[in-house]
Amino acid sequence: MVSQTKTLIEARNAHNGRVDFTFEAAGAPDITKAVSELRVAQPAWAALTTSARAAVLGRWADAIEAMRVPIIEALAADTGRWYLSEAEVDGAAKNLRRWARMAPEILSETMQTEAQASVLIDTVRFQNQFVPYEVAGFISPWNFPITLSLIDAVPALAAGCAVIIKPSEVTSRFVAPLLETLKDIPELAGVVRFVLGDGGTGAALIEAVDMICFTGSVPTGRKVAEAAARRFIPASLELGGKDPVIVMASADLDRATDAVLRGAVLNAGQVCLSIERVYVDRAIYDEFVARLVAKARAVTLNTGDIQQGDMGPMIFVRQADVVAAHLADAVARGAKIECGGELVRAGGIWCPATVLTGVTHEMDIMREESFGPLIPVMAFDDINEAVRLANDTVFGLSGSVIAGTVAEALPVAAQINAGGISVNDCGLTSQTFEPEKTSFGLSGLGGSRMGPASIHRFLRKKAFIMQTGAPLKIGAFAERGGAGKSSKAA
Ligand code: NAD
Numbered sequence: 001m002v003s004q005t006k007t008l009i010e011a012r013n014a015h016n017g018r019v020d021f022t023f024e025a026a027g028a029p030d031i032t033k034a035v036s037e038l039r040v041a042q043p044a045w046a047a048l049t050t051s052a053r054a055a056v057l058g059r060w061a062d063a064i065e066a067m068r069v070p071i072i073e074a075l076a077a078d079t080g081r082w083y084l085s086e087a088e089v090d091g092a093a094k095n096l097r098r099w100a101r102m103a104p105e106i107l108s109e110t111m112q113t114e115a116q117a118s119v120l121i122d123t124v125r126f127q128n129q130f131v132p133y134e135v136a137g138f139i140s141p142w143n144f145p146i147t148l149s150l151i152d153a154v155p156a157l158a159a160g161c162a163v164i165i166k167p168s169e170v171t172s173r174f175v176a177p178l179l180e181t182l183k184d185i186p187e188l189a190g191v192v193r194f195v196l197g198d199g200g201t202g203a204a205l206i207e208a209v210d211m212i213c214f215t216g217s218v219p220t221g222r223k224v225a226e227a228a229a230r231r232f233i234p235a236s237l238e239l240g241g242k243d244p245v246i247v248m249a250s251a252d253l254d255r256a257t258d259a260v261l262r263g264a265v266l267n268a269g270q271v272c273l274s275i276e277r278v279y280v281d282r283a284i285y286d287e288f289v290a291r292l293v294a295k296a297r298a299v300t301l302n303t304g305d306i307q308q309g310d311m312g313p314m315i316f317v318r319q320a321d322v323v324a325a326h327l328a329d330a331v332a333r334g335a336k337i338e339c340g341g342e343l344v345r346a347g348g349i350w351c352p353a354t355v356l357t358g359v360t361h362e363m364d365i366m367r368e369e370s371f372g373p374l375i376p377v378m379a380f381d382d383i384n385e386a387v388r389l390a391n392d393t394v395f396g397l398s399g400s401v402i403a404g405t406v407a408e409a410l411p412v413a414a415q416i417n418a419g420g421i422s423v424n425d426c427g428l429t430s431q432t433f434e435p436e437k438t439s440f441g442l443s444g445l446g447g448s449r450m451g452p453a454s455i456h457r458f459l460r461k462k463a464f465i466m467q468t469g470a471p472l473k474i475g476a477f478a479e480r481g482g483a484g485k486s487s488k489a490a
Contacts, residue, residue: 007024007025007198007200008022008023008024008025009022009023009024009025009169009196009197009198010022011023011078011169011170011171011172011173012170012317013077013078013080013348014077014078014079014080014081014312014313014314014315014316014348015076015077015080015302015306015312015313015347015348016347016348017347017348017349018347020077021077021078021173023172023196024196025169025196025197025198025200025201026166026195026196026197026201026204027197027200027201027204028204028207028208030195031164031195031201031204031205031207031208032208034164034193034195035135035164035193035208035209037190037193038134038135038162038163038164038190038191038193039134039135039162040190041162041190041191042132042134042135042160042161042162042191044187044190045157045160045162045187045190045191046111046132046160046161048160048187049109049110050103050104050107050108050109050111050158051104051109053103053157053158053160054099054100054101054103054104054158055100056185056187056188057096057097057099057100057103057154057157057158057188058096058097058100059185060096060181060182060185060188061092061093061094061096061097061100062093063181063182063184063185064089064092064093064096064178064181065093066181067177067178067180067181068086068089068090070177070180071089071146071174071177071178072085072086072088072089073177074173074174074176074177075088075089075145075146075171075173075174076306077173078142078145078170078171078172078173078174078315079142079145079171079312079315080302080306080312080313080315080348081267081268081302081306081311081312081313082302082306082307082312083307084144084267084312088144088145088146088147089146091147092146092147092150095147095150095151095154096150096154099154099155099157099158099455100158102158102452102455103155103158103159103455106452106455106456107130107158107159107455107459111129111130111131111132111160111459112127112128112129112130113127113128113129114127115127115464115466118465123467123468123469123470124465124466124467124468124469125465125466125468126463126464126465126466127463127464127466128461128462128463128464129461129462129463129464130159130459130460130461130462131459131460131461131462132156132159132160132161132458132459133156133161133209133210133211133234133458133459133460134161134162134210135161135162135163135164135208135209135210136153136156136161136162136163136164136209136210136211136212136213136458137163137164137165137166137205137206137208137209137211137212137213138152138153138156138163138164138165138166138212138213138214139166139202139205139206139212139213139214139215139216139224140165140166140167140168140215140216141168141215141216141217142168142170142171142315142316143267143270143271143272143315143371144267144271145167145168145171145172145174146174146178148215149165149167149194150165151215151449152213152215152236152449152454152457153165153192153213155449155454155455155457155458156213156455156457156458157188157191157192158455159455159458159459160458160459161191161458162190162191162192162193163191163192163193164193164194164195164205164208164209165192165193165194165195166194166195166196166197166201166202166205167194167196168216169196169197169198169201170315170316171315172194172196175194175196178194179194199220202220202224203223203227206224206227206228206231206233207227207231209233210233211233211234211235211236211457211458212224212228212233212234212235212236213235213236213238213449213457214235214236214237214238215237215238215239215272216238216239217239217240217369218239218240218369218442218443221237221239221442221444221445224237225237225445234446234457235445235446236445236446236447236449236457237444237445237446238272238443238444238449239272239397239442239443239444240272240369240371240395240397240442240443241272241273241274241276241369241395241396241397241398241443242276242277242366242367242368242369242393242394242395242397243263243273243274243275243276243277243395243397243398243399243400243418243426244275244276244277244278244279244389244390244393244399244400244416245259245260245263245275245277245278245279245399245400245401245402245426246279246380246383246386246387246390246399246400246401246402246412246416247260247278247279247280247281247284247288247402248281248383248401248402248403248404248408248409248412249281249283249284250403250404250405250408251284251402251403251404252404253284253287253288253291254291255402255424256288256402257288257291257292257295258295259400259402259424259425259426260275260278260292260375260402260426261292261295261296261299261353261375262426262427263275263400263422263425263426263427264276264278264353264373264374264375264426265296265299265310265311265353265373265375266427267312268311268312268313268314268315268350268351268372268373269351269370269371269372269373269374270314270315270319270371270372271427272397273397273398273420273427273429273430274371274427275375275400275426275427276369276370276374276376277366277376277378277389277390277393278375278376278377278378279377279378279379279380279386279389279390280377280378280379280380281379281380281386282379282380282381285377285379288377289338289355289357289377292355292375292377293338293339293355296339296340296352296353296354296355296375297339297353299311299352299353299373301313301344301350301352303344303346303348303350311350311352311353311373312350313348313349313350314343314348314349314350314351314372317349319371319372320343320349320351320372322368322370322371322372323343323351323370323371323372323374324343325364326363326364326365326368326370326372326374327341327354327356327365327374329363329364329365330356330359330363330364330365330376333360333362333363334358334360335356335357335358335359335363335365335376336356336357336358337354337355337356338355338356338357339352339353339354339355340352340353340354340355340373341354341356351372351373351374352373353373353375354373354374354375355375355376355377356374356375356376356377357376357377359376359377359378360378361389361392363376366378367393367394369395383412386412387412387415387416390416391415391416391417393441394441394442395418395441395442395443396417396418396419396441396442396443397418397419397420397429397441397443397444398418398419398420398421398422398427398429399413399416399418399421399422400421400422400423400425400426400427401413401416401421401422401423401424402423402424402425402426403424405424406423406424409423409424410423417441418441418443419443419444419448
């Protein structure tokens with residue numbers, strides 16, 4: 001059924017800059033229809049044992065590997081990068097296998113606990129049942145299109161939910177080849193839907209689902225949280241960051257500059273947990289900057305051949321505009337560009353690895369998310385100043401501390417207000433179990449997407465409370481002055 005509300009959306013090839021992909025946005029009627037179909041299919045999926053669902057997820061991993069090249073090609077067209085597209089597809093299969101292994105370890109086969117005795121009334125026993133939300137919704141951004149579409153949806157499927165996923169309108173080409181992988185897996189085909197569209201489609205999705213997982217920017221995250229709150233549905237939000245790294249005087253300069261460079265320019269800095277602020281002990285500052293600049297100058301762009309070069313283009317034109325604006329603001333306020341700093345327009349738009357010095361916290365580049373390969377470096381004189389600067393932010397996603405030893409770095413890491421702190425490296429939070437960013441700043445809300453907490457987000461606990469003796473009589477409270485252990489005698 002064609003909805004009245006559909007609009008045409010155009011997408012651009014990030015490598016050659018041509019607008020070469022058009023699709024119709026799903027409207028509210030399409031979403032209502034998809035969600036009601038998911039509600040019909042979900043009970044059979046939830047009724048499978050945890051191991052049976054895990055086995056189906058394992059088959060999906062095999063099918064994705066069989067479709068590896070077409071999915072990579074679709075991702076590469078949208079993102080302009082090849083090697084990270086390969087890594088994304090391989091990572092999607094790994095993520096499925098990891099959850100296929102972990103789900104039966106975390107959840108019981110029957111999704112319920114053993115019956116236990118109540119501590120209040122000894123004839124009463126209770127048993128918890130884990131009930132998956134029927135339909136969970138997922139809205140994802142453009143920086144890792146397939147990874148972030150599936151990262152939360154897979155544990156939701158493992159828990160027994162049906163899922164409906166809206167990837168970013170900037171990078172949704174991968175959906176067509178990915179849907180091919182579901183054709184021979186009927187158990188999954190009934191409980192997985194993708195809807196294409198922009199913010200309007202995302203907003204309509206929130207109105208139809210039982211819980212929502214959102215990955216994206218802080219301003220959109222706020223709209224999502226407000227819409228979910230109006231419906232009283234749970235929202236799990238993974239938002240932006242402005243990650244700091246503190247480099248202490250004892251750090252090995254070669255390792256530290258390797259870690260900071262990779263942490264700041266991987267995927268051209270279009271990573272939520274990218275290093276965006278660097279604080280270095282003044283004792284090693286000059287040498288640190290010299291080595292970092294030398295390494296940053298050696299980072300190559302994939303302007304000609306998409307399969308060559310260290311770094312791909314800016315995926316989204318509007319993000320390139322943000323990067324250019326942050327550079328202009330920093331320079332206007334007195335920052336010095338040590339290397340890079342000029343956007344390269346060759347069909348797509350590239351930003352070279354760019355090191356800046358002379359930066360202050362008055363500049364946008366030290367306060368707002370750049371989401372590009374910009375590396376502003378500041379010197380500090382004592383570690384308290386470094387901690388104060390690192391914590392001078394509205395974000396709290398993650399951060400890093402690099403010192404000569406882990407033991408030296410850890411007490412400093414303990415003072416950083418963020419969900420996950422990498423020690424003696426950068427960007428390790430994607431490897432960890434259960435970092436929570438709920439309590440700090442604007443970087444998110446809800447349980448962790450890593451580890452057992454991730455799957456628990458998709459379950460509500462229902463209790464069966466069973467009376468094995470006679471129920472209390474109405475007079476029992478008055479006679480005994482309280483509930484007490486009375487039902488045996490009653
Ligand atoms: P965005 O907020 O602009 O868009 C994200 C998604 O929200 C898109 O699919 C978009 O169509 C949808 N959307 C827009 N308006 C909506 C609305 N009113 N209701 C519902 N959905 C709506 O973010 P982006 O530019 O795609 O992604 C970049 C941002 O994502 C950065 O801030 C980055 O830090 C963040 N991010 C966070 C993580 C994390 O795990 N914390 C990971 C990757 C990216």
